[in-house]
Amino acid sequence: MSTNPLETSANSVNPVERLAALVGSDIEAVDAVIHSRMVSETPLIPALAAHLVDSGGKRLRPLITLAAAHQYGYRGVEHLKLAAAVEFIHTATLLHDDVVDESNLRRGRPTANTVWGNKPSILVGDFLFSRAFQLMVEAGSSPVLAVLANASAIIAEGEVMQLRSAKNLAIGEGDYLKVISAKTAALFAAAAEAGAMIAGAEEAHSRAFYEYGRNLGIAFQLVDDTLDYSGRQAVMGKSVGDDFRECKVTLPVILTLARASEEERRFWRKTIEVGVQEEGDLSRAIEYLERGGALGETIGRARTYARAARDALSLCAESDIKAALAEIADFAVERAY
Amino acid sequence: MSTNPLETSANSVNPVERLAALVGSDIEAVDAVIHSRMVSETPLIPALAAHLVDSGGKRLRPLITLAAAHQYGYRGVEHLKLAAAVEFIHTATLLHDDVVDESNLRRGRPTANTVWGNKPSILVGDFLFSRAFQLMVEAGSSPVLAVLANASAIIAEGEVMQLRSAKNLAIGEGDYLKVISAKTAALFAAAAEAGAMIAGAEEAHSRAFYEYGRNLGIAFQLVDDTLDYSGRQAVMGKSVGDDFRECKVTLPVILTLARASEEERRFWRKTIEVGVQEEGDLSRAIEYLERGGALGETIGRARTYARAARDALSLCAESDIKAALAEIADFAVERAY
Numbered sequence: 001m002s003t004n005p006l007e008t009s010a011n012s013v014n015p016v017e018r019l020a021a022l023v024g025s026d027i028e029a030v031d032a033v034i035h036s037r038m039v040s041e042t043p044l045i046p047a048l049a050a051h052l053v054d055s056g057g058k059r060l061r062p063l064i065t066l067a068a069a070h071q072y073g074y075r076g077v078e079h080l081k082l083a084a085a086v087e088f089i090h091t092a093t094l095l096h097d098d099v100v101d102e103s104n105l106r107r108g109r110p111t112a113n114t115v116w117g118n119k120p121s122i123l124v125g126d127f128l129f130s131r132a133f134q135l136m137v138e139a140g141s142s143p144v145l146a147v148l149a150n151a152s153a154i155i156a157e158g159e160v161m162q163l164r165s166a167k168n169l170a171i172g173e174g175d176y177l178k179v180i181s182a183k184t185a186a187l188f189a190a191a192a193e194a195g196a197m198i199a200g201a202e203e204a205h206s207r208a209f210y211e212y213g214r215n216l217g218i219a220f221q222l223v224d225d226t227l228d229y230s231g232r233q234a235v236m237g238k239s240v241g242d243d244f245r246e247c248k249v250t251l252p253v254i255l256t257l258a259r260a261s262e263e264e265r266r267f268w269r270k271t272i273e274v275g276v277q278e279e280g281d282l283s284r285a286i287e288y289l290e291r292g293g294a295l296g297e298t299i300g301r302a303r304t305y306a307r308a309a310r311d312a313l314s315l316c317a318e319s320d321i322k323a324a325l326a327e328i329a330d331f332a333v334e335r336a337y
Numbered sequence: 338m339s340t341n342p343l344e345t346s347a348n349s350v351n352p353v354e355r356l357a358a359l360v361g362s363d364i365e366a367v368d369a370v371i372h373s374r375m376v377s378e379t380p381l382i383p384a385l386a387a388h389l390v391d392s393g394g395k396r397l398r399p400l401i402t403l404a405a406a407h408q409y410g411y412r413g414v415e416h417l418k419l420a421a422a423v424e425f426i427h428t429a430t431l432l433h434d435d436v437v438d439e440s441n442l443r444r445g446r447p448t449a450n451t452v453w454g455n456k457p458s459i460l461v462g463d464f465l466f467s468r469a470f471q472l473m474v475e476a477g478s479s480p481v482l483a484v485l486a487n488a489s490a491i492i493a494e495g496e497v498m499q500l501r502s503a504k505n506l507a508i509g510e511g512d513y514l515k516v517i518s519a520k521t522a523a524l525f526a527a528a529a530e531a532g533a534m535i536a537g538a539e540e541a542h543s544r545a546f547y548e549y550g551r552n553l554g555i556a557f558q559l560v561d562d563t564l565d566y567s568g569r570q571a572v573m574g575k576s577v578g579d580d581f582r583e584c585k586v587t588l589p590v591i592l593t594l595a596r597a598s599e600e601e602r603r604f605w606r607k608t609i610e611v612g613v614q615e616e617g618d619l620s621r622a623i624e625y626l627e628r629g630g631a632l633g634e635t636i637g638r639a640r641t642y643a644r645a646a647r648d649a650l651s652l653c654a655e656s657d658i659k660a661a662l663a664e665i666a667d668f669a670v671e672r673a674y
Binding site for chain 2: 040041042044045096099100118119120122123124126127129130131133134136137138140142145146149150152153155156157159160161163164
C-alpha cells in the first residue's frame with residue numbers, strides 16, 4: 001500500500017476524481033449553487049470568496065455529501081444545497097484559520113488575508129458561514145440541520161482548543177487527537193452523515209457514514225501533519241514548515257518528544273515553546289523527525305484511521321461509490337509518499 | 338419629547354426595565370439558557386464569552402423577542418431559545434467588531450481582544466455564532482430559523498459594506514442608511530419578528546414587529562453616532578471619539594460635509610480620509626458638528642425612525658407590552674440628551 005495510488009488503484013484515475021465522475025453532474029450543480037450564493041451587492045464579498053472557492057480545492061467534503069446521498073438512491077436536489085453549505089463552512093473556517101495562523105500561502109497562492117487584510121477575511125468568513133446556514137435551512141431537514149449546526153460548534157471549539165495547545169509541548173497524543181477530531185474530522189463526519197440522512201438512510205447507515213467521515217478526516221489531518229515536514233511545496237500548495245514556524249505542536253512532534261534526548265528536548269523547547277527559530281532549525285527539526293521515525297509512526301496512525309474509515313462502510317451495499325470512498329481512505333494516506 | 342424620559346414616562350421606571358418586568362421571569366430564564374450554552378470543555382470559551390455576556394448589556398434584543406411572543410399570548414418555551422440565540426448572534430458580532438475596529442473599550446471595560454487577543458476573540462465569536470444556530474434549530478420552527486439565518490447574512494454583509502465605507506467621505510446618507518440597516522437594524526428586526534412568529538402571530542403582525550425592530554435599530558444607531566461625539570464616557574461605556582479615531586464616516590459627518598466650508602472640508606479630509614489626527618482635532622470635529630447642527634439633525638432623523646417604530650405597532654392590540662415597546666422607541670432618542 002505504500003506505492004503510488006495512481007499505479008495501484010483498480011482504475012488509473014485518482015479516486016477523488018473517480019468519485020466525482022460517479023456523482024455525475026452533481027459537482028457542477030453544487031458549484032453553481034456555491035457561485036449563486038456568493039453574490040452580494042458588496043463586490044468585495046464575491047471577490048474574496050472566489051479567491052478561495054475557485055482556488056482549485058478538491059471539494060472533497062461536498063463530494064462526500066453527494067456520494068453518501070447517491071449511495072442511498074437519493075433523487076431530490078436538497079443534497080446540492082447541503083454540499084454547498086458544507087463547502088461554505090469549510091471556506092469560512094479556512095478564512096478565519098489563515099487570519100489566526102497569520103498564514104501567507106494556501107493552495108499555492110497568497111492567502112485572502114495577505115491580499116485583502118484580516119478585517120475583510122474575518123467578515124467575509126462570517127458572511128459565508130451565514131450563507132451556509134441559509135442553505136441548510138432551505139434544504140428543509142431539521143435533523144440534518146442539527147447535525148451540521150453541531151459540527152460547526154465543535155469545529156469552533158476545536159479551533160479554540162488548538163489555540164491553547166500552541167507552543168505547549170506538554171500536549172499528549174490524546175489531547176491532540178481531540179483537537180483534530182473537532183477542528184478537522186467533525187466537518188468530514190457531518191458532511192458524510194448529512195448526505196446519508198437527506199437520502200433517508202437508516203440510522204445505522206447514517207452513523208456508518210459519520211464514522212467514515214470522522215476517521216477519514218483524522219487520517220487526512222495526520223498525513224497533512226507529516227507533509228508539513230516532508231512535503232514539497234508544489235504538491236502541498238502551502239509552504240513546508242508552516243506548522244513549525246507557527247510553533248504548532250502536531251503529532252510528529254509529540255511522538256518524537258516522547259523519546260527525545262536531552263539535547264533534542266532542548267531544541268524543541270527553544271524552537272516551539274520559546275519560539276526562537278534560527279537558520280537551519282527547520283532542517284534540524286526534519287532530521288530529528290525522520291531519524292527518530294516520528295513521521296513514519298504518524299503515517300502508521302493515519303493508516304489505522306483510514307482502515308477504520310473503510311471498515312465503517314462494511315454494512316453498506318457494494319457499489320462503485322462505496323469502492324471509490326474506500327479508495328479515498330487509502331489515498332488519504334498514500335499522499336504521504 | 339426632548340425632556341428626560343425618567344420624568345415624563347407614565348411610570349417612573351426606564352421603559353427597558355419596565356418591559357423586562359412585564360415578561361416576568363423570562364429574562365432570568367434566557368440568562369440561564371445563555372449560561373448553560375456557553376459551557377465548553379475548553380475553559381477559555383466560557384471565560385471569554387462571559388466577559389461580554391455578563392458585562393451589563395441591557396439584553397434589549399432578546400427582550401424584544403420575549404415581548405413580541407408575550408404580545409401574542411405565547412405559552413411555550415421556545416421563545417427563550419430564540420432570545421438566547423439573538424443575544425449570542427449579537428455577542429459574536431461584537432467580538433468580531435471589536436477585532437475589526439481594534440477597539441479597546443466596550444461597556445466601560447477593556448474589550449475581549451484587549452484582554453485575550455484577537456485570535457480567541459475571532460474563534461469564540463465563531464463558537465457563539467454556532468451555538469446560536471444550535472439554539473435556533475432546537476426551537477424547531479423553520480420559518481423563524483430562516484428569518485434569523487437571513488438576518489445573520491445581512492449583518493455580515495453590512496459589516497463588509499461598512500469596511501468599504503471607512504475613510505470614504507464620498508459616502509452619502511443613502512449608502513450610510515443601507516449600512517446601518519444591515520449591520521445594526523437587521524438583528525433588531527429579526528429579533529422582534531421571530532418573537533411574534535414563534536407565538537403564531539398573523540403575517541401582518543409579524544411584519545409589524547419586523548418594522549418596529551428595523552426602525553428602532555436605525556434610531557438606536559443614529560443616536561449612538563451622535564453620542565460618539567457628544568456623550569460622556571461614563572454614560573456610554575465606550576470612549577468619546579471612537580468613530581472619529583477609527584475614521585468612520587457616520588451620519589453626523591455626512592450631514593456636516595454637505596454644507597462644509599472649504600476649510601472644514603480640508604479638515605475632514607485630513608482627519609478621516611488621510612487619517613492624520615493631531616491633538617485638538619477631536620475637539621475641533623465636535624465643534625464643527627455642533628455648530629453646524631449636524632448632531633441635532635442626526636437626532637432629528639433618529640426621531641423620525643423612532644416614530645416609525647411606534648407607528649409600526651399601531652395594528653397591534655393595546656397592552657402594557659405595546660406601551661412599553663413604544664416608549665422604548667422614544668427612549669432610544671431621549672438617550673441623546
